[in-house]
Amino acid sequence: MPIAGRGYTTAGVRILSQFFAAPVLAFAGLLLLLAAPASAHDPEWSIAIHGGAGTMSPERMDAETRAEYEAALQAALDAGSKVLAEGGTAMDAVVAAITLMEDDPKFNAGRGAVFTWDGVNEHDASIMDGRTRDAGASTGTRNVRHPILLARAVMEDSPHVFLSREGAEQFAAEQGLELVDPAWFGTDSRREALERYKAAQMEEQGMSQLAIDTKFGTVGAVARDSNGNLAAGTSTGGMTGKRWGRIGDSPIIGSGTYADNRACAVSATGWGEYFIRTNVAAEICARMRMKGESAKVAGEAVIAEMGALGGNGGVIVAGANGDLAFAFDTTGMYRGRADSEGLNEVAIFAGEDSGEDD
Amino acid sequence: MPIAGRGYTTAGVRILSQFFAAPVLAFAGLLLLLAAPASAHDPEWSIAIHGGAGTMSPERMDAETRAEYEAALQAALDAGSKVLAEGGTAMDAVVAAITLMEDDPKFNAGRGAVFTWDGVNEHDASIMDGRTRDAGASTGTRNVRHPILLARAVMEDSPHVFLSREGAEQFAAEQGLELVDPAWFGTDSRREALERYKAAQMEEQGMSQLAIDTKFGTVGAVARDSNGNLAAGTSTGGMTGKRWGRIGDSPIIGSGTYADNRACAVSATGWGEYFIRTNVAAEICARMRMKGESAKVAGEAVIAEMGALGGNGGVIVAGANGDLAFAFDTTGMYRGRADSEGLNEVAIFAGEDSGEDD
Numbered sequence: 001m002p003i004a005g006r007g008y009t010t011a012g013v014r015i016l017s018q019f020f021a022a023p024v025l026a027f028a029g030l031l032l033l034l035a036a037p038a039s040a041h042d043p044e045w046s047i048a049i050h051g052g053a054g055t056m057s058p059e060r061m062d063a064e065t066r067a068e069y070e071a072a073l074q075a076a077l078d079a080g081s082k083v084l085a086e087g088g089t090a091m092d093a094v095v096a097a098i099t100l101m102e103d104d105p106k107f108n109a110g111r112g113a114v115f116t117w118d119g120v121n122e123h124d125a126s127i128m129d130g131r132t133r134d135a136g137a138s139t140g141t142r143n144v145r146h147p148i149l150l151a152r153a154v155m156e157d158s159p160h161v162f163l164s165r166e167g168a169e170q171f172a173a174e175q176g177l178e179l180v181d182p183a184w185f186g187t188d189s190r191r192e193a194l195e196r197y198k199a200a201q202m203e204e205q206g207m208s209q210l211a212i213d214t215k216f217g218t219v220g221a222v223a224r225d226s227n228g229n230l231a232a233g234t235s236t237g238g239m240t241g242k243r244w245g246r247i248g249d250s251p252i253i254g255s256g257t258y259a260d261n262r263a264c265a266v267s268a269t270g271w272g273e274y275f276i277r278t279n280v281a282a283e284i285c286a287r288m289r290m291k292g293e294s295a296k297v298a299g300e301a302v303i304a305e306m307g308a309l310g311g312n313g314g315v316i317v318a319g320a321n322g323d324l325a326f327a328f329d330t331t332g333m334y335r336g337r338a339d340s341e342g343l344n345e346v347a348i349f350a351g352e353d354s355g356e357d358d
Numbered sequence: 359m360p361i362a363g364r365g366y367t368t369a370g371v372r373i374l375s376q377f378f379a380a381p382v383l384a385f386a387g388l389l390l391l392l393a394a395p396a397s398a399h400d401p402e403w404s405i406a407i408h409g410g411a412g413t414m415s416p417e418r419m420d421a422e423t424r425a426e427y428e429a430a431l432q433a434a435l436d437a438g439s440k441v442l443a444e445g446g447t448a449m450d451a452v453v454a455a456i457t458l459m460e461d462d463p464k465f466n467a468g469r470g471a472v473f474t475w476d477g478v479n480e481h482d483a484s485i486m487d488g489r490t491r492d493a494g495a496s497t498g499t500r501n502v503r504h505p506i507l508l509a510r511a512v513m514e515d516s517p518h519v520f521l522s523r524e525g526a527e528q529f530a531a532e533q534g535l536e537l538v539d540p541a542w543f544g545t546d547s548r549r550e551a552l553e554r555y556k557a558a559q560m561e562e563q564g565m566s567q568l569a570i571d572t573k574f575g576t577v578g579a580v581a582r583d584s585n586g587n588l589a590a591g592t593s594t595g596g597m598t599g600k601r602w603g604r605i606g607d608s609p610i611i612g613s614g615t616y617a618d619n620r621a622c623a624v625s626a627t628g629w630g631e632y633f634i635r636t637n638v639a640a641e642i643c644a645r646m647r648m649k650g651e652s653a654k655v656a657g658e659a660v661i662a663e664m665g666a667l668g669g670n671g672g673v674i675v676a677g678a679n680g681d682l683a684f685a686f687d688t689t690g691m692y693r694g695r696a697d698s699e700g701l702n703e704v705a706i707f708a709g710e711d712s713g714e715d716d
Contacts, residue, residue, distance in 0.1 A: 133635045133667060139605075140522060160604045161631045164498060165523055167603025245525025246518045247497075254612040254637040273519045277491045279612040282637040286644040309491060 043322040043339035044226045045084035049076050049097050050326075051107045051334030052217035053269045053314035058349055066348065069106060069334060073346040076100045077336040080221055085340070090223040090231035090265070091129055091152075098125075098148040098233050101219040105187045107334075108217025110146060113185050113237025115194040121185035121237055123147040124251040126162075127155060130230030130259035137251040138172075140165035142185075145178040148235045151251070153177060161253065165245075190240070197241040218250055220257070220267025222318040226340075230318055232257045232265035232281070239272070248272025254282040263289040263320060264298070269333070270306075270313010278306040284317055295319040299327030326353065401680040401697035402584045403442035407434050407455050408684075409465045409692030410575035410627045411672035416707055424706065427464060427692055431704040434458045435694040438579055443698070448581035448589035448623070449487055449510075456483075456506040456591050459577040463545045465692075466575025468504060471543050471595025473552040479543035479595055481505040482609040484520075485513060488588030488617035495609040496530075498523035500543075503536045506593045509609070511535060519611065523603075548598070555599040576608055578615070578625025580676040584698075588676055590615045590623035590639070597630070606630025612640040621647040621678060622656070627691070628664075628671010636664040642675055653677040657685030684711065 051073060058066075080097035084090070102110025113121040125147035126137035136155025139162070144150045153175045154163050163171055173179060218236035225231075234257045236250040249256035249272035256272070258281035259265040266281035275281075280302055287298040295317040303315060307329045314328025316335065324337045328350070336346035347353050409431060416424075438455035442448070460468025471479040483505035484495035494513025497520070502508045511533045512521050521529055531537060576594035583589075592615045594608040607614035607630035614630070616639035617623040624639035633639075638660055645656040653675040661673060665687045672686025674693065682695045686708070694704035705711050 128635075135635050140603075158602070159631070160600075160602070161634045162605040162610075164603035164605055167601065171602040242518075243525065244516070244518070244529040245498075245522035247520040247522055252520075252610060252612070253634050254610070254640060258637070273517070276519045276611050277486075277493050279616070279637070279640040282612060282640060283644065286641065286648065290644065290648040 041341075043341045043343075045224060046318060046322040046324050046337070046339035046343070047077065047080040047084060047093055047097065047221065047223040048316040048318060048324045048326070048337040049073065049080065049101070049219070049221045049335065050267060050269055050314065050316045051076075051101055051219050053312075053328045053330040053333035054217070055330060056332035056348060061348070069348060070346050072101070072104050072106055073334055073336045076221070077338050077344070077346060080223060081338045081344070084223060084225055087226060089227075090225040090229050091127070093223040093225065094127065094221040094231045094233040095148055095152060097221040098219055098235050099146050102146050102148060102235055107219045108190075108237045109219040109235040111185050112187050112190060114190050114217065114240040115186070116238070117198075117241045117243040119194065121182065122242075123185075123235070123237055124248065125151040125233070125235040126251045126253055126257040127151040127233040128231065128253060128257050128259040128265075129155070130232070130261040130265055133260055135161050135253045135257075137162045137253060137257075138164070138168040139247050139251045140245060141168050141172065142182050143169055143179045144172045145180045145184065148233050149177055151233065151235075162251065185237075193240050201241070218256075218269040220269060220316060222259070222265035222267050222316050224265070224318050224320070224322045228261065228320070230259045230261050230265040230320065232259040232267050232318075234267045234269075236269075249275035249280070252276055254279055256281060258282045258285050260285050260289070261320060264295055265318045266299075266315055268313065268315045270328075270330070271311040274306050274309050274311020275313060277309060278302060278311075280306055280315060284315065288319065295323045295325035296327065299325050303327045303329050399699070401582075401699045401701070403582060404676060404680040404682050404695070404697035404701070405435065405438040405442060405451055405455065405579065405581040406674040406676060406682045406684070406695040407431065407438065407459070407577070407579045407693065408625065408627055408672065408674050409434075409459055409577050411670075411686045411688040411691035412575070413688060414690035414706060419706070427706060428704050430459070430462050430464055431692055431694045434579075435696050435702070435704060438581060439696045439702070442581060442583055445584060447585075448583040448587050449485070451581040451583065452485065452579040452589045452591040453506055453510060455579040456577055456593050457504050460504050460506060460593055465577045466548075466595045467577040467593040469543050470545050470548060472548050472575065472598040473544070474596070475556075475599045475601040477552065479540065480600075481543075481593070481595055482606065483509040483591070483593040484609045484611055484615040485509040485591040486589065486611060486615050486617040486623075487513070488590070488619040488623055491618055493519050493611045493615075495520045495611060495615075496522070496526040497605050497609045498603060499526050499530065500540050501527055501537045502530045503538045503542065506591050507535055509591065509593075520609065543595075551598050559599070576614075576627040578627060578674060580617070580623035580625050580674050582623070582676050582678070582680045586619065586678070588617045588619050588623040588678065590617040590625050590676075592625045592627075594627075607633035607638070610634055612637055614639060616640045616643050618643050618647070619678060622653055623676045624657075624673055626671065626673045628686075628688070629669040632664050632667050632669020633671060635667060636660065636669075638664055638673060642673065646677065653681045653683035654685065657683050661685045661687055
C-alpha cells in the first residue's frame with residue numbers, strides 16, 4: 001500500500017493519537033489518492049525488448065531451444081536494466097540491449113542475420129531519441145558488426161538521418177566503428193533457410209508458411225529513463241531472400257522505430273511492407289498523444305489496422321509514464337520487460353506474460 | 359455566381375413571372391445556400407503540385423526566369439488536371455504531373471537533379487494510393503529516367519514497398535522501364551552548384567545560405583479524383599553534395615509522401631532530415647483524421663512543429679473532401695493547384711495565391 005504509507009509519513013498525521021490514527025489515516029490516504037497525480041505509481045525507469053515475432057508454438061519448440069531463447073532475452077533485458085538502474089540514459093539502455101542481441105546468432109540481426117536472394121547478409125537499423133527527436137538509421141551494410149551503433153553514429157555525428165549501403169559503410173569506417181569480415185554474420189541455419197526459400201519459389205508451393213517464417217526475427221528495444229526521457233531502436237537482417245535492395249520498416253523512422261517524449265517509444269517487428277504503409281511506430285505515438293490512448297490500447301489498435309491490410313507482426317511500446325506494452329497478432333513474439341518496481345519477465349508465446357495490460 | 363445559377367435551373371423557379379423573378383431567385387438562391395450540405399461545393403476533382411520550396415525572392419528572380427517557372431508549373435498542373443477532368447484516377451494524375459517535372463531541368467528531380475558529393479545524380483521517389491494505402495518507393499537510382507514510374511512499379515509489380523540503388527535499377531530493367539545514360543540527368547547549373555558547395559565546405563564559410571539553397575527543389579503532386587480516391591507522389595535528386603548514400607524524406611512513406619482516403623494526401627519538400635524526424639506527411643493525415651483539422655490547419659501546424667526542431671520547407675495537402683492547401687515556412691515554394699470548380703493558379707513566392715485558406 002504505497003499510497004497509505006506515503007500518507008503516514010505526512011507530518012500533520014503523525015501528531016494524531018492512536019485512537020484516531022486508523023480512520024484518519026484511511027481518510028488522509030483517500031485524500032492523497034484523490035490528489036495524487038496519475039504518475040504516483042509510475043516506475044522510475046522501464047525497458048522492453050523484442051527479438052522478433054512469428055509463428056512459433058510451444059509444440060514446435062523443444063525445451064532446450066526455449067531455454068536458450070529465454071536466457072538470451074534475459075541477458076539483453078538485464079543489460080538494458082543495469083544501465084537504467086545505475087541512472088544511465090534510455091538511449092544507452094536501448095543500445096546495450098540491442099548490441100547483445102546483434103551478436104547472438106539466434107536473432108535475425110547482426111550475427112545470425114538472414115540471407116538475401118544473392119546469398120549475403122545486409123543489415124538495417126534505426127534509433128531515435130525521444131528527448132530531441134534526433135534520429136539515425138542505416139540500410140544495406142555488410143561489414144558493420146553493430147548496425148545499431150552505426151545508426152547512433154549517423155544520429156550523433158552526421159548531418160543526416162539515413163545513410164545507405166557502401167556510403168553508410170564508408171561513414172562507419174570514418175567513425176571508427178568495428179568492421180568485420182562479412183562471414184562473421186553468416187550461420188548455417190540462415191543459409192539453409194535461404195535454400196529452402198529458393199526451392200519453394202521454384203516449386204511455387206508452400207510459400208505462404210515460408211513467407212511468414214522468413215520475415216521475422218528483427219530485434220528492438222524501448223526504454224524510459226529516470227529523467228523521463230524515451231528512446232527506441234531496431235536492428236534487423238530483413239527478410240530471407242530479399243531482392244533488389246529491398247528496405248523494410250526497421251530503418252524507417254516512423255514505421256519501425258519512433259520515440260517522442262510527449263507520447264511514447266516504439267520498436268516494431270513483422271512484415272515490414274505493411275508496417276511502412278500503416279506508419280506503425282509514429283501512428284501509435286500519434287494516437288497516444290492526440291487521443292490519450294494507453295500504450296496497450298494504441299499498440300493493439302495499430303497492429304489490428306496493419307493486420308486488416310494483410311500484414312502481421314508486433315510492437316513493443318513504452319509510454320511517457322513508463323508503461324510497457326506488447327501488441328502482436330502472431331502466435332508469438334520473443335520479448336521481455338523490466339522496470340524499477342520489480343517487473344522482470346521474458347516470454348515467447350502469446351498469453352505468457354504476467355498480464356499484458358498492466 | 360454558381361449558387362444563383364443552380365437555383366435558376368430548379369424547375370419550380372422557372373414558372374414564375376418575370377416580375378417576381380429577380381427577388382424570388384435571390385431568395386431561392388439564399389435558401390439553397392443555407393440548405394446546401396458542407397460538401398455541396400466540394401470539387402469533383404482537385405490537384406496540387408510543387409516544384410520545391412526555398413529562399414527564392416522576387417528581387418532575385420528576373421521576369422524571364424519567373425515566366426519559365428510559371429509555365430513549367432502550369433504545364434505539369436494542366437497534365438494532371440486533364441487526367442482528372444477526363445475521369446482518370448488520382449494516381450494517374452499524380453504520375454502525369456510528376457513525370458513532366460522530372461524531365462524539366464529546372465526542377466531537382468529526374469533531369470536537372472542535383473549532384474552528390476561524388477559528382478553523380480542519384481534519384482529518390484515514392485508514391486502512395488490512398489484507396490488501398492499501397493505504396494512504392496526507390497532510392498539511389500542513377501539510370502531510371504522517371505523515378506516516379508519506378509516507385510509505381512515497385513508498388514504494383516513487386517512484393518515490396520521500398521527498393522534501393524543497384525537492386526532498384528535491376529528491378530526497373532526487369533520491368534521494362536526506360537533507362538538512360540546517366541549523363542541525361544546532369545546540367546551545368548547543378549554541376550556548378552556542387553562546385554560552389556564544395557568550395558564553401560573548404561572555406562567553412564557562407565555555408566548556412568548555401569546549405570539552405572542546396573536542400574530544395576523536390577517535385578511532388580497530390581490529387582483527389584472524381585471517385586473520391588486520393589494519391590500522392592514525390593520525386594527528387596536530394597541535396598547537393600549529399601554523401602554516404604544519404605536518403606532524405608522524399609522516398610520515405612510517412613515522411614515525404616502519404617495518402618489515406620480517410621484523411622488526406624501529402625507531398626513534402628524541404629530539409630529532409632527534419633521531415634523524417636517529424637514524420638511530416640503521415641502526421642498531417644493523423645491530425646486531420648484524429649483531431650478533425652482542415653488540410654490547411656494540419657499542414658501549418660506540422661510545418662511549424664518541424665520548423666521548431668530547426669528545419670524548413672513545405673507541403674502540399676489534398677483533403678478527402680478535395681480541399682487543397684499549401685503550407686511552407688520558406689520565402690517561396692514553386693506550386694500550383696486546380697480543381698473542377700475552376701480553380702487554376704500557379705505561384706512561386708509567399709502570399710501570391712488567391713488565398714491560401716480556401
